[in-house]
Amino acid sequence: MAYLDHAATTPMLPEAVQAMTALLPLAGNASSLHAAGRRARRTVEEGRESLAAALGARPSEVVFTAGGTEADNLAVKGLYWARRAADPARTRVLTSPVEHHAVLDAVHWLADHEGAAVEYLPVDALGRVHADALREAIARNPADVALVTVMWANNEIGTVMPVRELTAVAAEYGIPVHADAVQAVGQLDVDFAASGLAAMTVSGHKIGGPYGVGALLLGRQYAPVPLLHGGGQERQVRSGTLDVPAVAAFAVAGTLAAERRAEFAREIGALRDELIAAVRAAVPDAVLGGDPDPAGRLPANAHFSFPGCEGDSLLLLLDAQGIECSTGSACTAGVAQPSHVVLATGTDPDLARGTLRFSLGHTSTKEDVAAVAAAIGPVVERARTAGLS
Amino acid sequence: MSDFPGAPSAPRDGRRLRVLAAMSGGVDSAVAAARAVEAGHDVTGVHLALSANPQSFRTGARGCCTIEDSRDARRAADVIGIPFYCWDLAERFREDVVEDFVAEYEAGRTPNPCLRCNEKIKFAALLDKALALGFDAVCTGHYATVVVNEDGTRELHRASDMAKDQSYVLGVLDERQLAHAMFPLGDTVTTKDEIRAEAERRGLAVAKKPDSHDICFIADGDTQGFLAKRLGKAEGDIVDEAGNRLGTHEGAYGFTIGQRKGLRIGHPAPDGKPRYVLDISPVTNTVTVGPAEALDVTALTAIKPRWCGVAPEGPGTYTAQLRAHGGETEVTAELVGEELRVRFTEPVRGVAPGQAIVLYDGTRVVGSATIAATERVRTGAAAQ
Numbered sequence: 001m002a003y004l005d006h007a008a009t010t011p012m013l014p015e016a017v018q019a020m021t022a023l024l025p026l027a028g029n030a031s032s033l034h035a036a037g038r039r040a041r042r043t044v045e046e047g048r049e050s051l052a053a054a055l056g057a058r059p060s061e062v063v064f065t066a067g068g069t070e071a072d073n074l075a076v077k078g079l080y081w082a083r084r085a086a087d088p089a090r091t092r093v094l095t096s097p098v099e100h101h102a103v104l105d106a107v108h109w110l111a112d113h114e115g116a117a118v119e120y121l122p123v124d125a126l127g128r129v130h131a132d133a134l135r136e137a138i139a140r141n142p143a144d145v146a147l148v149t150v151m152w153a154n155n156e157i158g159t160v161m162p163v164r165e166l167t168a169v170a171a172e173y174g175i176p177v178h179a180d181a182v183q184a185v186g187q188l189d190v191d192f193a194a195s196g197l198a199a200m201t202v203s204g205h206k207i208g209g210p211y212g213v214g215a216l217l218l219g220r221q222y223a224p225v226p227l228l229h230g231g232g233q234e235r236q237v238r239s240g241t242l243d244v245p246a247v248a249a250f251a252v253a254g255t256l257a258a259e260r261r262a263e264f265a266r267e268i269g270a271l272r273d274e275l276i277a278a279v280r281a282a283v284p285d286a287v288l289g290g291d292p293d294p295a296g297r298l299p300a301n302a303h304f305s306f307p308g309c310e311g312d313s314l315l316l317l318l319d320a321q322g323i324e325c326s327t328g329s330a331c332t333a334g335v336a337q338p339s340h341v342v343l344a345t346g347t348d349p350d351l352a353r354g355t356l357r358f359s360l361g362h363t364s365t366k367e368d369v370a371a372v373a374a375a376i377g378p379v380v381e382r383a384r385t386a387g388l389s
Numbered sequence: 390m391s392d393f394p395g396a397p398s399a400p401r402d403g404r405r406l407r408v409l410a411a412m413s414g415g416v417d418s419a420v421a422a423a424r425a426v427e428a429g430h431d432v433t434g435v436h437l438a439l440s441a442n443p444q445s446f447r448t449g450a451r452g453c454c455t456i457e458d459s460r461d462a463r464r465a466a467d468v469i470g471i472p473f474y475c476w477d478l479a480e481r482f483r484e485d486v487v488e489d490f491v492a493e494y495e496a497g498r499t500p501n502p503c504l505r506c507n508e509k510i511k512f513a514a515l516l517d518k519a520l521a522l523g524f525d526a527v528c529t530g531h532y533a534t535v536v537v538n539e540d541g542t543r544e545l546h547r548a549s550d551m552a553k554d555q556s557y558v559l560g561v562l563d564e565r566q567l568a569h570a571m572f573p574l575g576d577t578v579t580t581k582d583e584i585r586a587e588a589e590r591r592g593l594a595v596a597k598k599p600d601s602h603d604i605c606f607i608a609d610g611d612t613q614g615f616l617a618k619r620l621g622k623a624e625g626d627i628v629d630e631a632g633n634r635l636g637t638h639e640g641a642y643g644f645t646i647g648q649r650k651g652l653r654i655g656h657p658a659p660d661g662k663p664r665y666v667l668d669i670s671p672v673t674n675t676v677t678v679g680p681a682e683a684l685d686v687t688a689l690t691a692i693k694p695r696w697c698g699v700a701p702e703g704p705g706t707y708t709a710q711l712r713a714h715g716g717e718t719e720v721t722a723e724l725v726g727e728e729l730r731v732r733f734t735e736p737v738r739g740v741a742p743g744q745a746i747v748l749y750d751g752t753r754v755v756g757s758a759t760i761a762a763t764e765r766v767r768t769g770a771a772a773q
Contacts, residue, residue, distance in 0.1 A: 313522055316433070316474055337477075386521035 002368035004325045006206075006300060006361025007155055007183060013208035013253055013362070020210055020249035030242045031231060040244045047251030054251075054258035055202065055217060056191030063216045063234045064247055068182045068203035070227070071216035072102035074238065075178040075199040076149055078224025080110055083146040083176070085225070090146040092117045094137050096129045096161075097344040098154050102201075103180055104340070107149070121150070126291045127157050127345045131165035142173040150177070152184035152200070156328050156341040156357055157290030158301025160188060167196030176222060182206050182214075186257035187265055187298050192217045199224075202254070204246065208362060209253030213246035268360050269299035271369060275358055276302050278373035283380045287351065289342060300360040305347060306380050309354035313383035318356075321375050326357045353388060392428045393573050395535025395543060397526040405431040408571060409519040410528040411511055412436050412465060412473070414458030416581075416588050416595045417530030417574060419465035423591050424573035425528045426469055432528070434466035434473040437515065439482040440606060455608075461595050468592050478514055485509035487606055491619050494642040497669035498743025501558070501713065502604055504757070508561035508695070516569055526571045531555045534575040535567055536753075543567040545697045545754040548575045557710050560747035560757035561695050613643045625674030627654060630667065630683065630767075641674050647684055647739030654678070667765075685736035685766040691729040691746050691758030700724055700756070707748040707755060709733075711740055722748055729758040736766055 003011075012020075028040030045059070052059040065071045076093070083090045095107050097120045110116035121129045121137055129150050138145055148170050153160045163179055170177045176198030184190050186207045192200055199222065204213040218224070218237065230239030257264075273294070279286055279302070289303035290296075306314060311327035318325060328339035338352035358372065399406055408430040410422035425432045436459045459475055466473035486505050493500035516527045532548035533556040545567055548554040553574075562570065574584070581600070588596035603610045620642055627636040636654040638644070648666040658664050658680070665684055668677035694700070704723040709731065711718070719734040731746060740763050748755040 312474060312476060313518070316472070317522060319472060320433075382521070382523060386518045 002323045002371040003363065004323065004358040004360060004368060004372065006364070007357065007359035008326055009205045009211070010208055010361040011363055012205075012210060012249070013256055015256060016209050016249040016253040019252045020245045023245035023248055026244075028244065030244060031233065040242075043244050044242050044247050047247045051215065051251045051254045052217075054254040055185070055200075056193045056195075057217045058193075058220070060220060060235070061192065061217050063218050063238050064242060064250075065214045065216055065238055066212055066240075066243075067214040068100075068180065068201050068206070069102040069214075070238075071201040071203070071214045072100070072178075072180055073106045074216050074224055074227050075201060075218075076103055076106040076147070077110060077114075077227060078237070079147045079176055079178065079199065079222065080114065080116060081225035082223060084114075087143075089144050091115055092119060092141070092144045093146055094119050094121055094134065094148045094150075096121050096123055096150050098123055098127045098156075098159075098341045099149070099151055100155055100180055100182070103149055103151070116146070117144075123344055125345050126296065127154055127159040127289075127341060128291070128296070129161055129166065131162060131169050134166050135169045138169065138173050138175065142175070145173070145175050147198075148175055148177040150179060152179045152181035152190065153188060153298050154290065154341060155183045156339055156355075157303045157345070158183075158298035159290045160184070160296050160298065163195050163197065171196055176219075183298060183301075185254070186261055187268075187300055189261070198222050204250040204253065207253050207257040209250040210246045213243055213250045215250070264362065265299040268364065269294055271364055271366065272300060272302050272358075272360055274366070275360070275369045275372060278369060279304055279376050282373060282377035286380075287347075289345070289347075289355065300364075302358040302360075304356050304358075305342065305351045306354040306356065306383070307351055308387065309380055309383040310386065310388055311353060311355050313386045314354065314356050314379060317379040317382055318372075318375060321371070321379070323371055323375055326359070327355055328357060350388060354383075393424070393535075393571060394576050395537050395567075396428070396571050397569055400525060405429060406526060407524045408432045408526045408528050409515070409524045410434045410471070411515060411530075412462035413530070413601075414455075414461035414465075414595065414598075415530065415601060416585055416593070416598055417532075419462070419469070419530070419593050419595050420584055420588050420591070421528055421530040421573040422466070422471065423469045423593070425571060426471060428573070432469075432471045433524070434462065434469070434471050435515070436462040436473070436475045437482075437510070438475055438477045439479055439486075439510070461598065465593050465595055468594075476515070476518070478510055481514045482506070482510055482606075485514075490604075490606075491616065493743045494616050495620055495671060496743075497641060497671040499645045499741035500743045501745050502606070503558045503713065504561050504745050507558055512562055512566040512570065516566060520569065526569045528571040528573060530574055531559055531572050532574050533559050533572050533754075534752075535570060535572060542698060546575075547749070547752040547754075549577065553581075555713075556749075556754050557713050557715075557745070557747050560697070560745060560754050562697060563695055564698050567697060616640070616642050623674055625676065627652065627676045627678060629658075629664075630677060630679045635678065638676055641669050641671055641676050644669050644676050646741035652678060679767075681738065683765065683767045684738040684740075686733065686738065686740040686763045687736050687766055688730070688732045688764040689740060689746070689760050690762050691731065692727065692761045694724065694727065694729050694756055694758040696756035697754045698756075705750075707750055710747045710749065711737070711744055711760075717749065720748070728761075 028036035030040040030044045048062045049059045052062050093116050111118045121133050167177045178199040180201045182203040198219045200217040202215050205211045228239045287305040342352040408425050412418045412434045463473050486502050490502045532553040534546040536544045547556045585596045607615045623640045626634050644666045664678040667679045708717040709720045720731050722731045742760050744760050745757050747757040
């Protein structure tokens with residue numbers, strides 16, 4: 001088996017598994033006042049502190065959620081509602097057309113139900129938003145912008161956004177910026193304080209932690225309107241009993257991701273470059289998606305379009321040979337549609353049907369790359385015979 | 390490990406047969422896929438997404454193109470333990486089945502979209518893609534049987550259980566398509582309850598799912614409403630055989646020959662007997678009605694014949710089926726050029742241009758053709 005879909009989810013780190021399983025048998029609600037509660041509280045707060053340290057944030061800026069999607073929704077909707085409540089003129093949401101659906105669909109929902117005017121900042125052929133485009137969009141009417149939400153790095157094509165340049169522009173107008181950094185953590189130098197972001201989404205299972213836990217890093221001056229009402233946990237922003245074992249394991253994974261980042265990025269980047277070279281050697285007309293400059297792309301990401309192929313066919317044929325990858329964002333599964341990300345970069349719609357994303361991770365080996373190198377040529381040839389149905 | 394009668398030939402290199410199981414999300418196709426696995430084949434499940442805008446949930450027992458159906462199919466594949474994919478054939482389906490369906494009604498004919506789907510989608514678009522990707526066969530939950538002759542040629546036969554038989558909607562398959570078709574349910578004499586019991590035994594949740602009967606792309610079952618939306622209102626006259634105006638209609642396409650209900654003619658016929666649609670003329674947008682006996686058809690011509698094997702030569706005696714759930718009737722048929730000329734031993738009623746006629750020799754499907762024109766006993770209702 002060659003598992004090359006780490007961007008969808010990556011195996012839990014043994015250290016995280018250990019932290020989690022050790023806590024599973026223990027009772028204790030972190031909101032309770034007795035000894036068991038205090039122990040749970042301590043575990044959560046230690047996790048909060050280590051995760052904050054790993055991400056360049058203050059502990060009070062970590063709001064635990066049930067995952068990346070919830071954190072994205074809390075940031076986008078919550079900040080929109082709060083900013084609009086403070087000034088009814090603020091109804092414009094600036095985003096990019098290459099966002100994950102957790103942001104894109106939340107923004108659509110605001111447009112459909114909350115009177116938001118959604119504006120998509122242009123991206124270049126690499127899928128990147130530029131600071132001058134943001135400046136132009138804001139300058140048209142700085143008073144009506146509720147928030148800006150642009151991801152840190154793209155989950156499909158791996159393109160890294162100029163986050164600090166974007167936040168610098170928004171800061172001139174006092175507009176908060178949210179970034180979905182789910183893919184960036186562990187691969188890029190993610191420092192919340194230095195980023196200038198108001199809010200930032202991170203997820204447990206993408207960095208070797210458990211499923212079902214994530215966090216919104218949230219600047220102390222921001223009070224988004226909550227999605228969930230209840231016990232008032234997490235700064236009154238996110239009610240719900242905290243999942244203590246998951247928080248602890250998430251924190252362990254986050255700490256290790258930060259500690260190992262530089263070395264991991266170097267090694268996985270080299271392996272990724274091998275994979276790209278192997279695919280190009282086997283299929284000379286394969287088109288690399290995203291930024292060809294390693295400085296501008298996630299080190300674990302390789303994305304290709306194969307002319308004349310259906311992504312589904314490629315996936316099926318590789319799967320049959322034990323190679324597991326993705327046609328794009330796994331959330332689009334069901335009826336395959338050309339990826340909105342790939343289309344947004346100006347790729348021809350027919351070409352956009354034949355995309356594959358290989359994403360590497362901490363268990364990836366040279367053997368995985370060799371398996372792709374051996375399989376991809378014949379697989380593409382066969383998929384071409386099947387054509388575009 | 391026993392294979393089904395007429396299963397595609399085993400690959401020469403000794404590997405297992407690679408089978409693509411079309412899984413609608415219903416009980417039949419799920420059990421068919423499970424049986425193909427049990428027979429020792431290398432099976433992959435695929436659900437065809439045929440609707441560009443799938444509804445989230447099934448409403449009642451209609452249709453088969455919702456996201457819920459796709460999930461049901463996926464869940465069944467998980468239980469069976471086979472890979473599963475969802476293939477988007479919505480565009481092909483729209484072009485080859487839905488548009489054809491609308492155009493046929495618009496032309497005053499009565500199409501059968503299920504036949505068309507088998508001909509153009511399941512055993513064409515899907516089969517071609519499957520073969521190109523290295524599969525040997527497409528497996529479906531249809532009730533029909535394939536028989537292999539000593540010389541290796543294949544025949545399509547009715548299912549062992551006549552009550553379940555679906556060979557009519559497969560009558561469009563030619564020998565090449567048959568060579569790659571697998572119908573694991575065809576040789577079982579069984580009731581639906583037994584198939585459901587088998588699904589239950591196999592742990593398939595679709596065991597309790599209601600059957601789908603209607604046209605899958607018309608989710609609410611309202612064919613007239615669907616056509617009205619597509620074709621718009623076109624008011625015209627309802628006349629009797631002599632041409633007297635009896636009433637009006639809102640679109641000739643909304644009628645089917647032999648239809649009795651929904652004519653909304655105010656006054657009764659002089660003889661007090663019910664009136665039926667005898668003829669639909671899209672050119673004049675006129676619907677002709679008359680008594681039941683005027684529906685009696687003695688002969689027909691049919692076009693676009695497709696043969697499950699070699700085309701028959703000279704006139705021959707066959708049994709014919711004219712509707713998916715219709716009975717058999719004796720005919721003599723002859724292929725003249727590209728036109729099939731059929732004469733009924735006894736007059737039959739309710740024969741509409743656009744329908745398929747499937748010819749049988751005993752249980753063997755000989756072939757099919759699309760009815761183009763009919764000859765009536767009474768001359769008043771002119772054939773188209």
